[in-house]
Amino acid sequence: MSATYPLFSEHKEETIAAWGEVQLLGYIREWLGDATPPAPHGMGDDTAVLPDDAGNVITTDSLVFGRHFTTALPPELAGEKLLKRNLSDIAAMGAKPTVAVLAGFFPANLRQDWLQRFTEGLGRCAVEWGTRIVGGDLAQINAGWSANLTLLGHAARPVLRTGAGIGDWIFVTGQLGGSIVSWHARFTPRLKEGQWLAQQPEIVSMIDLTDGIAKDLPALMTPDQQALVNRSDLPLRLEAKEQEAGGSGKHAWQHALTDGEDYELLFTWRGDATELRERWPFTGTDLTCIGRIEERPSPDAPLLLDPMDELPLLKASGYEHFR
Numbered sequence: 001m002s003a004t005y006p007l008f009s010e011h012k013e014e015t016i017a018a019w020g021e022v023q024l025l026g027y028i029r030e031w032l033g034d035a036t037p038p039a040p041h042g043m044g045d046d047t048a049v050l051p052d053d054a055g056n057v058i059t060t061d062s063l064v065f066g067r068h069f070t071t072a073l074p075p076e077l078a079g080e081k082l083l084k085r086n087l088s089d090i091a092a093m094g095a096k097p098t099v100a101v102l103a104g105f106f107p108a109n110l111r112q113d114w115l116q117r118f119t120e121g122l123g124r125c126a127v128e129w130g131t132r133i134v135g136g137d138l139a140q141i142n143a144g145w146s147a148n149l150t151l152l153g154h155a156a157r158p159v160l161r162t163g164a165g166i167g168d169w170i171f172v173t174g175q176l177g178g179s180i181v182s183w184h185a186r187f188t189p190r191l192k193e194g195q196w197l198a199q200q201p202e203i204v205s206m207i208d209l210t211d212g213i214a215k216d217l218p219a220l221m222t223p224d225q226q227a228l229v230n231r232s233d234l235p236l237r238l239e240a241k242e243q244e245a246g247g248s249g250k251h252a253w254q255h256a257l258t259d260g261e262d263y264e265l266l267f268t269w270r271g272d273a274t275e276l277r278e279r280w281p282f283t284g285t286d287l288t289c290i291g292r293i294e295e296r297p298s299p300d301a302p303l304l305l306d307p308m309d310e311l312p313l314l315k316a317s318g319y320e321h322f323r
Contacts, residue, residue: 045161046092046208047153057153059089065145069185075114076121077185083125085210086151087189088263092208094198095155096191097129102136103148110145129191159198159206159267164220168204168268168293170227171276173285176213176262177255178239184261193282194265200279202271209262213290214314216266218303221293228307229291231257257304257313268293 009015016024029036029043036042040049047059063069063082073081083100090097102122106115126133131151173190190208197203205220213234217227231253240255248255269276273289280287296303302312 039162040158040160046089046206047095047158049093049155049158055095055155055158057090057093057095057155057158058150059086059153060148060150061085061089062146062148073185074121075117076124079118079121079123080125081185082147082149083122083129083131083151084187084189084263086149087129087131087191088187088208088210090151090153091189091191091194092159092206092265093153093155094157094159094194094203094206095153096195097131097151097153099132099134100126100149100151102133103150104136104138105141105144105146105148106138107141107143107145129189155198157198159194159203161205161207161220163205164222164225164268164293165204165270166225166293166295168270169273169276169289170217170229170266170291170293171269171273171287171289172209172213172235172264172266173287174262174264175235175237175286176209176240176257176264177234177252177259178237178241178243179259179261179263181239181242183237183239183263187261187263189263190265190285193285196281197265197267200276202269202276204268204270206265206267209264209266210260212258212260212262213266214257214304215260218314220266220268221303223299224296225303226294226296226301227291227304228294229304229313230308231306231311231313232308233288233290235286235288235290 012018019027025043039045041051042048047057050056050058063078063085069078069081086100087097123133173193194206197206207216207219209216221227234253234256236252236256240252240259243255244250244252277287302314304313305311306313
């Protein structure tokens with residue numbers, strides 16, 4: 001009898017659900033060993049910077065039916081979302097997109113007209129944002145639907161997640177929270193804003209908001225740092241306020257911190273905050289200073305704290321896969 005190697009388990013303690021996304025990524029780095037270099041040339045940032053000293057970056061992201069969209073979303077918008085999720089990563093590096101490859105994992109009973117509309121939406125979005133789909137792969141699966149896109153870009157000066165220091169201001173573009181209503185599929189990647197920020201000497205670190213400030217902001221910080229975030233200054237999307245009013249059980253500011261899929265730029269700035277607002281050239285994109293990086297008073301102190309009433313803000317965590 002030949003050996004079998006089970007993939008799945010009914011016992012949570014044997015599965016990746018016992019770890020969650022963050023711990024799983026740590027194990028993957030460990031298992032890969034010398035095959036994966038440290039960030040920025042390896043895992044750990046919005047994109048990897050290719051080790052060719054030419055400013056080339058690469059990222060990959062997926063779209064999964066039932067996780068990232070449902071049948072309520074027009075196929076064209078699903079195609080756009082797949083590319084724009086990658087474009088948002090490119091934006092967080094201050095880069096320009098160049099070319100992409102697409103991998104599709106489809107069941108045999110996938111509707112032809114749905115796939116055509118999805119692909120046409122993807123193609124129009126690629127043309128709009130100045131990139132080209134240059135190849136890919138198809139594989140048949142028994143059920144479900146997913147696609148993966150790998151996007152390359154170029155940045156004269158890639159902006160990394162690392163480098164935030166004591167006294168840096170924390171800024172965010174756009175508005176936050178309530179993205180599930182519409183924004184998650186209709187957002188605008190902040191490519192132009194990211195490219196402009198990368199040219200400013202005061203920019204220190206940057207990330208795109210996919211999992212919510214509560215999870216993504218600590219990725220910019222070191223363990224000895226604390227973010228003082230004024231929740232009254234958070235730029236709330238109307239839908240976040242409507243969710244609170246509709247009985248979601250969460251304050252609008254909690255939606256802003258934890259909902260995820262905002263696809264805005266969160267960055268730290270080592271310079272005059274007022275001067276940045278005056279220099280900001282994008283009249284159609286809000287820019288808000290939400291707080292400052294300070295020294296963490298003790299290892300037990302909260303990573304995110306509202307200084308007005310000393311309320312710890314990380315009791316509400318952002319989205320994490322496999323949890």
